[in-house]
Each structure stands twice: as structure tokens, then as C-alpha cells.
Amino acid sequence: xxxxxxxxxxxxxxxxxxxxxxxxxxxxxxxxxxxxxxxxxxxxxxxxxxxxxxxxxxxxxxxxxxxxxxxxxxxxxxxxxxxxxxxxxxxxxxxxxxxxxxxxxxxxxxxxxxxxxxxxxxxxxxxxxxxxxxxxxxxxxxxxxxxxxxxxxxxxxxxxxxxxxxxxxxxxxxxxxxxxxxxxxxxxxxxxxxxxxxxxxxxxxxxxxxxxxxxxxxxxxxxxxxxxxxxxxxxxxxxxxxxxxxxxxxxxxxxxxxxxxxxxxxxxxxxxxxxxxxxxxxxxxxxxxxxxx
Numbered sequence: 420x421x422x423x424x425x426x427x428x429x430x431x432x433x434x435x436x437x438x439x440x441x442x443x444x445x446x447x448x449x450x451x452x453x454x455x456x457x458x459x460x461x462x463x464x465x466x467x468x469x470x471x472x473x474x475x476x477x478x479x480x481x482x483x484x485x486x487x488x489x490x491x492x493x494x495x496x497x498x499x500x501x502x503x504x505x506x507x508x509x510x511x512x513x514x515x516x517x518x519x520x521x522x523x524x525x526x527x528x529x530x531x532x533x534x535x536x537x538x539x540x541x542x543x544x545x546x547x548x549x550x551x552x553x554x555x556x557x558x559x560x561x562x563x564x565x566x567x568x569x570x571x572x573x574x575x576x577x578x579x580x581x582x583x584x585x586x587x588x589x590x591x592x593x594x595x596x597x598x599x600x601x602x603x604x605x606x607x608x609x610x611x612x613x614x615x616x617x618x619x620x621x622x623x624x625x626x627x628x629x630x631x632x633x634x635x636x637x638x639x640x641x642x643x644x645x646x647x648x649x650x651x652x653x654x655x656x657x658x659x660x661x662x663x664x665x666x667x668x669x670x671x672x673x674x675x676x677x678x679x680x681x682x683x684x685x686x687x688x689x690x691x692x693x694x695x696x697x698x699x700x701x702x703x704x705x706x707x708x709x710x711x712x
Contacts, residue, residue, distance in 0.1 A: 449497040453506055456493065460486055460509070487513040487527040494534065504539050507531040508548050515551045519613050532563045540570045546579035547651050553586045556594070556614050560587060578645025578661045585637035585668065592630055595622055635672060641665040 447455070463483050470476040487510045494506035514528035535548065545567050552560040564587060568580040598607060598619075610619050646662025684696045696704065 449493065449500045449502045452493055453502045456486065456490055491527040491531055498538065504542050504544055507535050508544060511548050512551050515555060529559050532559055536563050536566050540566055541572055543573045543576060545571060546576040549580045549583040550651060553583050554590065555587060556591055558618065574645065575648050578641060578648030579650065581637055581641040581645060582661045582665055585634050585641060588630060589634045592627065599623065635669065638665045638669045642669065
């Protein structure tokens with residue numbers, strides 16, 4: 420009996436050792452991998468600031484540059500895991516937010532947008548992604564925003580998509596105006612190189628009046644249909660609501676753009692005399708705005 424008991428005990432201990440050993444070799448879960456990438460994303464800027472040699476900085480910049488692709492690869496390796504959406508959103512965030520965001524045919528950002536549009540268009544997490552692509556220029560950004568506005572069922576996401584599409588089109592139109600007005604071959608060459616000469620020239624041939632009208636329509640829609648949707652606070656936005664932002668943009672378009680009649684304002688001159696801007700209609704006026712602290 421004692422012999423049998425010892426054998427059972429040895430068998431149980433053996434099983435425990437096997438289980439413990441297998442636990443040590445267990446690969447990290449997709450969520451653990453995602454959290455590790457987030458930590459690396461947050462730590463790298465500090466490490467870069469503390470780098471003491473050019474070689475250190477070069478290695479850190481290389482790691483930083485590869486982060487979008489690593490987030491994308493994580494999403495592609497685990498397409499059915501909930502972490503895939505978060506990883507794709509991080510990919511987009513890391514390559515956007517500038518006047519010339521990376522977005523070539525094979526760029527991680529463009530691939531991430533395509534996967535989000537194909538597999539996750541109804542996700543309730545896409546509102547922030549819409550904000551990330553506001554500063555874009557590529558056709559893929561416009562296509563993504565239009566798809567989200569049309570197909571996403573969540574009002575909060577729709578509101579941010581509507582506002583973002585209006586901002587995207589308005590910003591792109593303004594940049595095209597600058598490109599047309601300024602004789603800067605270097606700037607034009609950069610636009611052609613980054614976005615494609617054929618695409619830029621196609622945009623320059625579009626009906627500007629029609630585009631401007633659509634921009635106002637989208638801002639009106641955002642203000643009327645999604646007034647209370649909150650805008651996420653990011654490094655390029657200060658929060659607020661979709662309605663507030665849309666109305667501010669509309670006021671600038673309708674009253675502060677070049678060629679528009681300036682809104683009448685009232686104030687006091689340096690002698691304390693009250694005046695209205697309309698009192699000087701037809702005259703050249705220089706307004707100096709200041710306030711007391």
C-alpha cells in the first residue's frame with residue numbers, strides 16, 4: 420500500500436513539474452504583446468532624449484521607425500483577436516498627424532486603414548482614428564472617412580467621421596490654394612513626390628466651388644446632427660464637442676476667409692471713443708487686437 424502511495428505521489432509531482440515547465444515556455448498573449456509595444460512606444464522618446472552618442476540615437480530612431488510595422492504585424496498575425504483593432508489604430512496614429520504623413524502604397528498606415536475599412540468598419544473605436552487622419556492628403560484617407568460616415572452604426576463615430584471629413588477636405592483645399600498661389604517649385608516637387616504627380620494634378624482640376632460647398636454641407640451636418648458628440652483630446656485637439664468645432668469652422672469659412680465681408684465689431688479706440696468697424700467702410704483699416712491681463 421505504501422509503495423502504491425509513493426508511486427501516485429511521484430506521478431502527481433511529475434505532472435506538476437510538466438505543467439509548471441510548460442507555463443514558463445508559454446508565449447505572450449496578443450494583449451501582452453500589444454501592451455509591450457505600447458510601453459516601448461511611450462519609453463522610446465525618453466530614451467532618445469537621454470541618448471549620449473549618435474550611434475545610440477540612430478538605433479533608437481530605427482526602433483521608433485519600425486513601431487508602426489510591428490503594430491501592423493501584430494494585427495495581421497491575430498486578425499480575430501480584439502487587440503487587432505487597437506493595434507491597427509496605433510499603426511495609423513504613429514504615421515499620421517503631420518502635413519506630409521506617410522501613406523504610400525506599401526506603407527503600414529495605408530495598409531492599416533485598408534484593413535480597418537475592410538474588417539472593422541463597424542467598430543465603436545474608429546472615432547479617434549478619424550481624428551488621426553484629418554491632416555492627411557492621400558485618397559485612402561478620404562475613402563476611409565467616407566466609408567466610416569456611411570457604414571459605421573455608432574452616432575459618436577459618425578459625428579467624428581463627419582467633422583473629420585469636412586476638416587480633411589477643407590485643409591486639403593487650402594493647401595491646394597497655397598500650392599497654386601505660391602511660385603515654389605520645391606514645394607510643388609515635394610507634393611508630387613509624396614502624393615503622386617497625377618493625383619495632385621487631378622485634385623487641382625477639381626471643381627473648387629463644388630468642393631467648398633460639400634465642405635460647408637458636412638460642417639452643417641456635423642453641427643446639426645451630432646452637436647453633443649465629444650471630441651477626443653489628442654496632441655492636435657483640445658477636446659470640446661463636434662457642434663462647437665463645426666460652428667467655429669463654418670464661421671471662419673463664411674466670415675473670415677479672404678474675399679468675405681468681415682463681421683461688424685464694436686470697440687473703443689485709444690481715447691476711449693466707441694466705434695464700429697462698419698463706420699470705416701470703404702477705407703483701409705488696420706486692427707490691433709490686445710487685452711489687459
